[in-house]
Amino acid sequence: MRKAVILFKGIIHMICVIYILNSCSPVTPKKVHNVYTVEIKQMKFQPAELVVQKGDTIVWINRDLVTHDVTEIPGKTWTSSPIPTGKSWSLVVSQSADYYCSIHVVMKGKILMQ
Amino acid sequence: MKFHMNCKALITSIIACSFMFSVPVFAQVNKLSDAEIASVAVVANQIDISYAAIAKMKSKNSDILRFAETMASDHKAVIDQAVALVKKLGVTPKDNTVSKKLASDSEKTKKLLRSKSGAAFDKAYIDNEVAYHKAVISTVESLLIPQASNKELKDLLQNVVPTLKTHLEHAIMVQNKISK
Numbered sequence: 001m002r003k004a005v006i007l008f009k010g011i012i013h014m015i016c017v018i019y020i021l022n023s024c025s026p027v028t029p030k031k032v033h034n035v036y037t038v039e040i041k042q043m044k045f046q047p048a049e050l051v052v053q054k055g056d057t058i059v060w061i062n063r064d065l066v067t068h069d070v071t072e073i074p075g076k077t078w079t080s081s082p083i084p085t086g087k088s089w090s091l092v093v094s095q096s097a098d099y100y101c102s103i104h105v106v107m108k109g110k111i112l113m114q
Numbered sequence: 115m116k117f118h119m120n121c122k123a124l125i126t127s128i129i130a131c132s133f134m135f136s137v138p139v140f141a142q143v144n145k146l147s148d149a150e151i152a153s154v155a156v157v158a159n160q161i162d163i164s165y166a167a168i169a170k171m172k173s174k175n176s177d178i179l180r181f182a183e184t185m186a187s188d189h190k191a192v193i194d195q196a197v198a199l200v201k202k203l204g205v206t207p208k209d210n211t212v213s214k215k216l217a218s219d220s221e222k223t224k225k226l227l228r229s230k231s232g233a234a235f236d237k238a239y240i241d242n243e244v245a246y247h248k249a250v251i252s253t254v255e256s257l258l259i260p261q262a263s264n265k266e267l268k269d270l271l272q273n274v275v276p277t278l279k280t281h282l283e284h285a286i287m288v289q290n291k292i293s294k
Contacts, residue, residue, distance in 0.1 A: 064277070065195055065274065065277060066188040066277060067187065085191070103184050104184065105284060105287070106280055106283045107280065
């Protein structure tokens with residue numbers, strides 16, 4: 001019985017030590033994610049190619065006279081749906097991708113994730 | 115001999131194409147006022163919307179239908195911008211020789227398009243879109259922009275040019291695809 005009490009006290013003691021050590025460990029700095037802007041103007045994505053980190057955000061702003069969209073190619077795995085003049089759409093980057101405007105299929109862009 | 119035959123065939127094709135579509139050419143016109151330029155801009159956009167409407171009724175080709183949908187939507191957006199601008203400037207679009215010629219030529223083209231069906235229609239429609247956009251780009255760049263007096267009207271016309279050039283590039287892409 002006495003041995004069991006000692007063992008129990010030992011376990012409690014270890015748990016307390018681990019808890020104290022954990023709470024004293026240095027805080028890992030939070031990773032800062034950047035926000036990039038791609039302007040859609042003069043029927044082009046500007047810039048057409050963007051190098052980003054995982055978790056960064058890209059905002060596409062339509063500054064053209066006509067409606068555009070931003071759609072992944074070749075699989076169309078994601079799309080903005082139509083972005084009217086003056087409106088914007090954003091995406092948190094999880095992988096590199098090629099994209100185009102499915103309304104004006106000759107307009108193309110590229111996201112390169114480092 | 116074969117070369118001579120090919121040349122003859124080529125020349126015949128070029129002449130045939132030049133008569134097939136009524137592509138506007140405005141080498142010599144009197145200076146247009148801003149009201150007249152606004153009218154030309156609106157009429158030119160309306161014409162391509164009317165071609166798109168015919169395509170949406172007659173074609174079953176997905177590339178043609180998608181292109182026609184884009185033409186209808188983009189040219190409507192340009193008309194909306196032009197109408198908003200003339201309203202702001204207090205200008206009333208005024209008919210003139212250029213807008214009248216555009217409208218009368220388009221009637222001939224619409225008649226031709228309506229007379230065709232299937233693959234022949236698709237070819238005729240997209241060939242006309244290539245020719246029409248080339249002609250309109252040339253008219254906007256060499257006639258309308260230089261003659262526009264108001265800065266906002268000139269800016270609007272300049273902003274429309276990249277849209278027209280993208281349409282031309284898109285039309286050529288569809289033309290190449292359906293001719294294979």
